[in-house]
Amino acid sequence: MIRNLRRRNEPLDHAELARLLPAPADPRLAADRQHLLEEHLMSEIHQSDPTPAPAPARRPLRRTALIAVPVAAAAALAVVVSMAGSPDTTTVAAPQLVKAPVVQIDEGSAVKVTSTVRELAAAATANPTPQPGAGQYIYIKSRVSFLASSFNGDTGESATWVQPLHDREAWKSLDGTKGWLDEPGYQAKGGIELGSDEPRKDLTYKWLAAQPADPDALLKFAYSTASGNHDRDQEAFNEIGSIIREQLVPSALAGALYEAAGKIPGVVVVEHAQDASDRDGIALARLDPRTGERSEWIFDRESHQYLGSRGVQIREVNGVKPGTVVERTSIVTRAVVDANKQRPGAGQGKA
Template identity: 60%
Template sequence: MIRKKSRREESLDPAELARLLPAPGDPHLSLDRHLLLEEHLMNEIRPTAIAPTPSRRPARRVLLIGVPATAAAVAGVFAFSALTDSGGSRSTAATPPPVEAPVVRIEPGSTAQLASTVEHIAAAASARKTPEPGPGQYIYIKSKVSFLVVSHTDTDESKPLVQPLHIREVWHSPDGKKGWLDEPGYKPKGGITLDSDVESGLNAPSYDFLKTLPTDPDVLLRKVYKETKGQGNSPDQEAFDTIGNLLREQLAPAKLNAALYRAAAKIPGVVVVDRAMDAAGREGIALAHVDQKSGDRTEWIFDRKTYAYLGSRGVQVKQVYGVKPGTVTESTAVLERAVVDAQKQRPGAQGTGA
């Protein structure tokens, strides 16, 4: 028997059908994580594209925590596949396979010693002699790093995976217009250019830009809040992340360094964590802030005696989308910070250490 279409079936057009069906699921990508995913996709599509330093936080997340299994999740899988693909002429070595994220004991945070700890850190920063790069010179930063590669989706119960600890080296001209990044296994052999015509700012800080920032902590913090308003996460989290990004792969004048730490201490929710370990295995004291959306805590780690900045760590402190508390989602350690005379040159006879 042949079934005849009803009048309604015959007249139902695609527009009406779309109106009747429920709206597609929203992947809930936050701005910073969306930008990070886009960054990695574009780096694979355009090998010579600018590869930003690990800033805007994320730089620590290659895939997103809790992305629903929709188009966004498919895009994330593509990004992960592209990052781990060693085919073609881009590199002679395969990207190291990711490893299971380490899990650590969650140290409590407290505001009891916040004021005194920050004053120690700021005083040490003010007293530390910092070289000033001249025309034609480059700021060199060598780090050991590990960032989150892939995490849960709402249909995937696999454990979070991170990059194995590896070396990352960057060179930046003082004006931020020229640079180089060498990250074996994660960038093409020999490295990639960081040359850019983008104007320097809080999201893309150059040394010359940092010299223009106010050194009054209150004025500085107001500027950070104003210029990051509406970006990424909550205003407090965004302010903390922004200041952290100014510290990680850049060289800042001593007075500004001190002001940045004092400004960070004024952000609601900042605490002192008595024990934290950087990617080089160095234990220190940390200034930290919890991201209430993702459930992880960003820690800036300082030497317990000299109060020098060592590195950073991201630790999950509450379970979100299956990522268990204590999971280390990011780990970095600054091994060397110096001024050198040429791009790709490493510190030595021609460089001035910081």
């Protein structure tokens, strides 16, 4: 079996990625999944043990969690992992997977979307974020757990596993060309370099800070990133999710993004959703009709500040049972720091 943790990842150099993997066969990745793919591939390369038990195999064409690549690409990754070690690299073995949690499904309500979005937008606008200056970095510390799965080809039995909850620290320059990721247990000790000469502009602070706080314009942009082959409403929702999930979003723009999301058909409010830190909040959510997963953005029910995200399986697809939590994240710290790999301290501004 090939271990295949599917996780969100940051952009790597696309030419380098193309050399590592064969051309994919239509992986149908969501925007908020795809942009983290390459970072995960590089973190996997630095792991010393490519086959910890249980050994999950790729479930075809699922985009619910981090590394949703075709089977051929997964096979290529296994080869890369076995060949990429070097004497100068400190490697680590990924922690054992654990059974995915299962929760009672809370029905979503379309009736409360307008009033909830209005409250979220007002709270975001009233809570100014730090304004980073030239040479500074956005720092995000989060708790995360993403999906893996296993399939027994002899018996036809499948199982759903997740990574143990663990810390993830990311540093990003304002233009997205430099950065660092430290995710202990999931790449070489000390972390790996992030950044790209051509980063996705909408995932950089510099691009976000230049955008007008216009919900209609932002919604138009989100739809412009959708392909014509899939659910465009879901892709627009995922695109906005990819912007807010691991970035410092200027306060007025954050409010406008929530308003834009509220205009997407199929978006509902879930009254109770827990993030990866077990904080109970209210969520804006949308069910992907193809995968059966509901993506939830979780907000504090009092302050209405963004807490994290959760993915819950609503209907069974590819053996994943309803109620299965296929991903969890929570924001621990969001701040501006003066240098790459510097952690917030005295004089640093937290968001």
